[in-house]
Amino acid sequence: MTGLNDHLANVHLVDWHRVDWVLLDMDGTVLDLAFDNYFWRELVPARYAEKNGLEVDAARRELEPRFSAVQHTLPWYCTDHWTRETGINMAELKREIRTLIRPIPGVEEFLRMVQRSGRHLWIATNAHRDSWSLKLEHTGLGRYFEHVISSHDFGYPKEDRRFWEALREAYPFEPGRTLFADDSMPVLSSAQAYGIGQVIGIRKPDSGLPARPIPSMRSVETLAELAVTLADERRAPR
Numbered sequence: 001m002t003g004l005n006d007h008l009a010n011v012h013l014v015d016w017h018r019v020d021w022v023l024l025d026m027d028g029t030v031l032d033l034a035f036d037n038y039f040w041r042e043l044v045p046a047r048y049a050e051k052n053g054l055e056v057d058a059a060r061r062e063l064e065p066r067f068s069a070v071q072h073t074l075p076w077y078c079t080d081h082w083t084r085e086t087g088i089n090m091a092e093l094k095r096e097i098r099t100l101i102r103p104i105p106g107v108e109e110f111l112r113m114v115q116r117s118g119r120h121l122w123i124a125t126n127a128h129r130d131s132w133s134l135k136l137e138h139t140g141l142g143r144y145f146e147h148v149i150s151s152h153d154f155g156y157p158k159e160d161r162r163f164w165e166a167l168r169e170a171y172p173f174e175p176g177r178t179l180f181a182d183d184s185m186p187v188l189s190s191a192q193a194y195g196i197g198q199v200i201g202i203r204k205p206d207s208g209l210p211a212r213p214i215p216s217m218r219s220v221e222t223l224a225e226l227a228v229t230l231a232d233e234r235r236a237p238r
């Protein structure tokens with residue numbers, strides 16, 4: 001629940017008069033990261049264990065260093081890479097549990113308000129096409145977005161400055177008049193360093209886990225908190 005104090009604190013979080021583009025990360029920002037956490041931490045180790053005749057803990061011990069070795073690089077986000085690495089068809093496995101894919105509570109209302117305000121609304125994700133198309137289709141959220149941009153199309157993850165350069169070349173936008181939200185610290189820093197005008201961190205990407213702090217960055221628990229700031233804008237005389 002958003003109390004009056006939270007409301008007052010959030011009103012100043014975004015200067016909507018300086019925003020024409022709203023770029024949002026997908027997993028953990030729009031969609032509940034509970035799905036991905038369950039997938040990678042529980043389901044993949046369990047399937048890998050089954051396939052290789054291992055205990056689940058042994059499977060985890062084997063997989064974890066391989067996961068962390070490529071974190072924040074494109075292979076980490078690439079379903080094909082993990083299919084090759086593990087022999088498990090990742091796209092198929094995600095489809096199997098697609099009913100667990102959910103938006104973060106309250107976020108759809110925010111998307112509706114941004115869309116209604118006439119601003120450009122894009123997804124900027126490190127997720128592979130197999131993954132984002134399944135997720136946006138299953139949740140029906142695809143209809144809110146003018147573009148879905150995957151870093152796989154450019155060859156650099158969002159953590160890399162070259163992603164932002166390639167993005168701007170493919171889809172012209174003004175960084176200074178852009179709001180960007182993400183739950184990953186390295187990605188937030190990269191967006192800020194590139195010159196995105198307003199950068200917002202998400203403190204509670206997984207609805208099943210407690211919020212964590214994001215130091216030295218403007219942040220909200222979820223984008224639902226920003227809906228009130230847009231509601232104020234609509235009432236304000238222009």
Ligand SMILES: [Mg+2]
Pocket residue numbers: 025026027028029182183184
């Ligand atoms: Mg994310």
